[in-house]
Amino acid sequence: MRNIILENNNQISDSENSVNRQGIFSTLFDIWILLSSKRKNQLKIHSLIMILSGLAEIITLSAMYPFIIAISNPTNLRNLSILQRFFDIEFFADREIIFLVIIFIVSVLLTSVLRLLNLWLIYRMSAVIGSELSTKSFSLVLSQPYSFHINTNSSEIIAAISTKVIKTTLVIQNFLQFITGISITTSLIIGLFIIEPIGSIVAVSFFGALYFVFSLKTKNRLIKNSKKVATKRNIQFKSLQEGLGGIKEILMSGYGDIYTSLYRNADYPMRISESNSQFMASSPRLFVEGAALIFISLLALFLNRNMETNINNTLPLLATFALGAQRLLPSLQASYNSWSSIRGNIAEVQDMLKFLKLPYRKSKYLLESQIKLQRNIILKKISFRYKENSNWILKNIDLTINKGDRIGIIGKSGSGKSTLLEIIMGLLNPAEGSVAVDNKKINIKNDISLQLSWRKTISYVPQSIYLSDNTIAENIAFGEQPELINYKFLKRCAIVAEIYSFIENLPDGFQTFVGERGVKLSGGQKQRIGIARALYKRKNIIAFDESTSALDSDTEKKLIRNIQDFNSEITVLIIAHRRSTLSFCNRIVKVENQSVLEEKI
DSSP: OHHHHHHHHHHHHHHHHTOOOOOHHHHHHHHHHHHHHHOHHHHHHHHHHHHHHHHHHHHHHHHHHHHHHHHHOGGGGGGOHHHHHHHTSGGGTTOHHHHHHHHHHHHHHHHHHHHHHHHHHHHHHHHHHHHHHHHHHHHHHHTSOHHHHHHSOHHHHHHHHTHHHHHHHHHHHHHHHHHHHHHHHHHHHHHHHHHOHHHHHHHHHHHHHHHHHHHHHHHHHHHHHHHHHHHHHHHHHHHHHHHHHTHHHHHHHTOHHHHHHHHHHHHHHHHHHHHHHHHHHHTHHHHHHHHHHHHHHHHHHHHHHHSSSOHHHHHHHHHHHHHHHHHHHHHHHHHHHHHHHHHHHHHHHHHHHHHHTSOOOOOTHHHHOOOOOSSEEEEEEEEEOSSTTSOOSEEEEEEEEETTOEEEEEOOTTSSHHHHHHHHHTSSOOSEEEEEETTEESOBTTBOHHHHHHHTTEEEEOSSOOOOSSBHHHHHTTTSOGGGOOHHHHHHHHHHTTOHHHHHTSTTGGGOBOOGGGTTSOHHHHHHHHHHHHHHTTOSEEEEESTTTTSOHHHHHHHHHHHHHHOTTOEEEEEOSSGGGGTTOSEEEEEETTEEEEEOO
16 A cells, blocks of 8 residues: 555656646647637637627727716817717707617617627637537547557546536637627727727736736746646545545555545645635635726826816716726736636646547548458567567567467466567557568558457457346446347347356346446456457457456356357457366467467367
């Protein structure tokens, strides 16, 4: 258990050091490319709505000023040159106030509707893109070679596809809201500038400087928090996965408190970092609102002292500025809040983008044809190691497997038996040498078509059988729709695998649920279900990787005899420690000292 703690601590350190240091603008550019390639029409609509919203804001502010003049001092209304042309028209004569009220109401309603529509579009677009990102990431991960999954912790993948997709969706929302906020802010500034240029410049400079200072002060802390959250979230998921995955040992050994501590040590700082980022994004609003009131009061004093007019002339300008501030400050705060949120989540977005940049490894060839073993499998000068600077597992292996052979593979633990089997099956690519099926090389660099097709001709039974939390029938017919299951053939496979009598005695028979990872079954029962699954696939090659290790000798002998009778033409590759398991094999190869030696039966 001490080793587990040290390993987790090391992973925390390694993860912190390996956080993607890609710049925030580069990441936002990637998001923009993603948006523009997937949602061009929606972006065009969003841009149009932003423009219309901006125009509506300008009209609202422009209508506010003469409206207040009309109420406070109607005689001054005709002095506004911009409105003289309208009021000279007979229809508008003596209807100035009604006309201005209608314009103001319409512009306010239009602004509200456009903002509401824009908000709906942002959330809808983000939700659709989030679903696409999550599905695409999962698809890309599933298409990666086996070596990728060996070298990538599944907790990191789960965190990226689930939680970090949510964060990426949030960043997309904030990115669109930031653009919207900047657009509306610009429009409001233009509107205020039309009414009072000097006051607008002072106001914009003042409030812009405040938010700029806040942005500079919080920049590094937000990015630091972002990296910490991304790192701790991976550790949080890893603690959850390991704790629940090893629940039996944890309950027996009383290690629950230790795993709880590991979880807490990741969860607490992660949530504190998130709360700090949220505070830094939201807190300027309270300060700026107070500053706005002070600014309006100083502006009132300035206008009263310097304008050669009475309060009736000062009031419209103050009211317009108050309305402008009331609409400008939320837009400024929304823009700042969105930008801060982007910074606070950027590391998790970068983690997500790593998976989106994985190469897609499926091929049309799978839909067209498959390799079917007719003569032999030839391994020529095969060498393998997991990394360039690591030791060789296998070196210069030559092996020929003929159709219908029953090959037993033996060797000490760690000798490379499973590695050899995985190379034959096309799960691993050799560092050197070639694997050919009927003289067709399946490990061609940059072309995985044949390799993917080859895998589909093999039924693989690992030592540890994965069972989903479904019925026994669905686990034997794994990957097949429940309504398409052939129960007649399913029963035959269960009989061959020596599991049918057990299933028949269950109250629900084949419809019995096995629990998560088959927790309701014994090791031997899970292995026999795994073997039934392999037989149900009707493949011409079956590979067993110590798949009968949990069975007693009598059951194992019956099962092997049943497999022989099931289909005499099946090619069998079997790894086993017990010699008795290999009694039906016509050839036995021993993996030793990086080499393969054939033994006499």
